[in-house]
Amino acid sequence: MKERFITPAGFARIRAEYEQLFGEERPKLVETIAWAAANGDRSENGDYIYGRKRLREIDRRLGYLAKVMKEAKQVDPASQPTRDQVRFGATVELADEDDLRRVLTLVGDDEADASNGLIGWSAPIARALLGAKVGDERIVRLPAGDKSYEIIEIRYP
Known part of the structure; x- marks a missing residue:
């Protein structure tokens, strides 16, 4: 489990x-x-x-x-010791190849709400972002094809 x-x-x-x-x-x-x-x-x-x-x-x-x-x-994101990497509870600002920006917060799968930017931590985009630092580029495999994102900012409450 x-x-x-x-x-x-x-x-x-x-x-x-x-x-x-x-x-x-x-x-x-x-x-x-x-x-x-x-x-x-x-x-x-x-x-x-x-x-x-x-x-x-x-x-x-x-x-x-x-x-x-x-x-x-x-897990309280405010108590996250490593704040320079994307971990559970992080709010991440991303930019894609076209410089379209979006802000996502990695949360538990049971509280995910994509329309409000709350992404379950086991979703493909969340798994791709885990461990990333500002400036890193991550490729996410989506049904429509691979998409590249650059991490612009990482915040914790």
Whole structure:
């Protein structure tokens, strides 16, 4: 089993989602299902059918979140001793061949959100960047072909 690294902020987001689902959304849904079941015929009762389906989704998500929290190893990027290299938790500014710049933060796979620049540490681009220093050039193998990036800046919180 590979290690499940996560930042403290990512762990807090996962815990908050778990508590919201378990403490608020699930009890309300169980109440709605009980009310709908008491209304009689369940075969055509939309509240009952949708409620049961949504309850299964919530329970599946709760199981996943519980597993993540149990297996997660929190790593605080602020305590990173080697700040001149790209490591877990680093925020990296990159420039490609056309000098198009982008900023990425290497985080745990369970907290990755590419649309917000949070890249899971086992993603191809993250693996290519690990250990790099400012000025280094790294080639990333992408489905569309190889792409070269230069490391412009490395920051840690």
